[in-house]
Amino acid sequence: MNWDEYADWGKHIADWGAQYHKTLRDRPVRPATRPGEIAAQLATAPPMKGEDMSAIMADFEAIVMSGMTHWQHPRFFAYFPANAAPPSMLAEQLVNTVAAQCMLWQTSPAATELEGVMVDWLRQALGLAEGFTGVIQDSASSATLSAVLTMRERATGYSGNREGLSGKGHLRIYCSQEVHSSIDRACWVAGIGQDNLVKIATTGPRHGMDPAALEEAIKADLTAGHNPAGIIAITGGTGVGGSDALGPVLRVARAYDLYTHLDAAWAGSAMICPEFRDAFWADVDGCDSIVFNPHKWLGAQFDCSVQFLRDATPQLNTLKIEPEYLKTSGEAVTNYSEWTIPLGRRFRALKLWFLLRSYGLEGLQARIRNHVAWAGELCEAIRALDGFEITTEPILSLFSFRCPGGDADQQRLVDAINVDGRIYLTQGAFDGRKIIRVQVGQFDCTRADVMAVHHVVQEVWEQIK
Numbered sequence: 001m002n003w004d005e006y007a008d009w010g011k012h013i014a015d016w017g018a019q020y021h022k023t024l025r026d027r028p029v030r031p032a033t034r035p036g037e038i039a040a041q042l043a044t045a046p047p048m049k050g051e052d053m054s055a056i057m058a059d060f061e062a063i064v065m066s067g068m069t070h071w072q073h074p075r076f077f078a079y080f081p082a083n084a085a086p087p088s089m090l091a092e093q094l095v096n097t098v099a100a101q102c103m104l105w106q107t108s109p110a111a112t113e114l115e116g117v118m119v120d121w122l123r124q125a126l127g128l129a130e131g132f133t134g135v136i137q138d139s140a141s142s143a144t145l146s147a148v149l150t151m152r153e154r155a156t157g158y159s160g161n162r163e164g165l166s167g168k169g170h171l172r173i174y175c176s177q178e179v180h181s182s183i184d185r186a187c188w189v190a191g192i193g194q195d196n197l198v199k200i201a202t203t204g205p206r207h208g209m210d211p212a213a214l215e216e217a218i219k220a221d222l223t224a225g226h227n228p229a230g231i232i233a234i235t236g237g238t239g240v241g242g243s244d245a246l247g248p249v250l251r252v253a254r255a256y257d258l259y260t261h262l263d264a265a266w267a268g269s270a271m272i273c274p275e276f277r278d279a280f281w282a283d284v285d286g287c288d289s290i291v292f293n294p295h296k297w298l299g300a301q302f303d304c305s306v307q308f309l310r311d312a313t314p315q316l317n318t319l320k321i322e323p324e325y326l327k328t329s330g331e332a333v334t335n336y337s338e339w340t341i342p343l344g345r346r347f348r349a350l351k352l353w354f355l356l357r358s359y360g361l362e363g364l365q366a367r368i369r370n371h372v373a374w375a376g377e378l379c380e381a382i383r384a385l386d387g388f389e390i391t392t393e394p395i396l397s398l399f400s401f402r403c404p405g406g407d408a409d410q411q412r413l414v415d416a417i418n419v420d421g422r423i424y425l426t427q428g429a430f431d432g433r434k435i436i437r438v439q440v441g442q443f444d445c446t447r448a449d450v451m452a453v454h455h456v457v458q459e460v461w462e463q464i465k
């Protein structure tokens with residue numbers, strides 16, 4: 001392909017993209033495709049001769065697009081959002097075009113410096129104290145793994161990387177029962193082990209970790225000769241939004257010298273609204289590491305996960321490695337690949353710059369405030385449906401409910417709603433029962449989109465009950 005053809009196709013694809021987004025509301029959120037149907041339409045071997053872009057593009061529309069779940073659909077209420085605001089998409093196109101490797105300052109000076117400034121813009125936007133620095137990672141899973149490795153190294157006098165873990169006893173990490181599965185996996189791959197991730201019972205209306213139970217667990221572990229290494233706190237758990245009271249958890253952390261990582265992957269974005277901070281983020285500045293995903297609620301195209309560090313030194317002592325071929329000479333600079341597990345890094349800061357400048361904090365705050373308010377209204381409408389029960393009250397814009405009947409009826413309703421296609425919901429579990437989750441957070445959803453959940457739930461239930 002030559003560059004003139006590239007330019008023509010680039011314009012064509014930009015037009016296609018605008019049309020796709022303008023007509024998204026008319027499509028079902030999930031495709032009506034069965035497993036294997038898409039693969040069956042693809043050639044089973046790579047072509048020997050090159051093909052025309054027009055043929056490739058035609059197949060993209062006919063085959064690929066008939067099998068996509070539309071994450072940018074305004075009536076997507078499943079999981080958590082993966083918002084991609086248009087300015088962040090434009091930035092991604094530029095990043096794709098320049099295609100730089102942003103591992104060292106020298107390999108990407110502007111990307112490195114923009115990353116430092118964007119992390120600081122977001123620090124201010126979230127109300128975090130001066131002094132926090134940070135790094136942009138691909139996912140919260142990677143940031144949490146970095147933090148767990150740091151806990152491991154810190155608790156072993158930075159000997160784990162060199163000597164391995166054998167003979168070092170049981171390192172212990174504490175979290176609530178409401179954490180995301182990425183915490184379990186970080187403990188698996190860091191060599192800590194599932195059995196050494198201690199899950200503390202939750203309490204109170206926000207389903208936060210019980211600090212007294214946390215302290216008891218730590219004391220029992222010390223008595224047993226184990227090595228407490230860290231705490232993973234959460235703001236906005238995936239199931240029902242479980243959020244720890246940070247002050248009491250951090251008091252225990254300090255008493256036992258435990259490194260504390262906070263997973264706010266979803267809910268962190270809402271902290272750009274100062275009115276939510278008292279309830280969720282009092283004392284947040286005491287955390288050693290904090291992760292949140294601008295690629296979820298905030299609007300930065302996937303992937304974009306920011307990890308803030310109160311002091312970057314422990315993580316750098318854990319992850320920094322400098323073979324001869326990565327050494328650079330000259331003035332002291334930041335090389336972000338020393339802060340993370342992968343060496344190669346995308347230029348993720350550009351989409352944050354485009355997003356934040358294009359909407360301003362006020363534009364982004366207004367969206368999040370609407371989502372929280374509309375989730376509250378929708379919750380009341382569903383509460384009023386005959387025989388329906390609200391199983392967890394809204395935490396920011398996430399709540400859950402049950403229809404009349406048992407667990408099988410909940411799944412039956414979710415499946416029927418998703419076949420209907422006007423909205424997309426997913427199930428979860430709470431207190432040993434199946435629940436139906438609703439989160440409001442799609443970037444361009446309207447109040448009417450949100451209230452449509454009430455009508456669709458009611459209609460579909462009437463059909464299947």
Ligand SMILES: *Cc1c(COP(=O)(O)O)cnc(C)c1O
Pocket residue numbers: 080138139140141142180182236237238263264265266293305
């Ligand atoms: C989405 C989510 C994660 C995982 O995020 P990735 O960026 O996909 O790794 C972790 N924790 C919470 C609370 C989440 O909502």
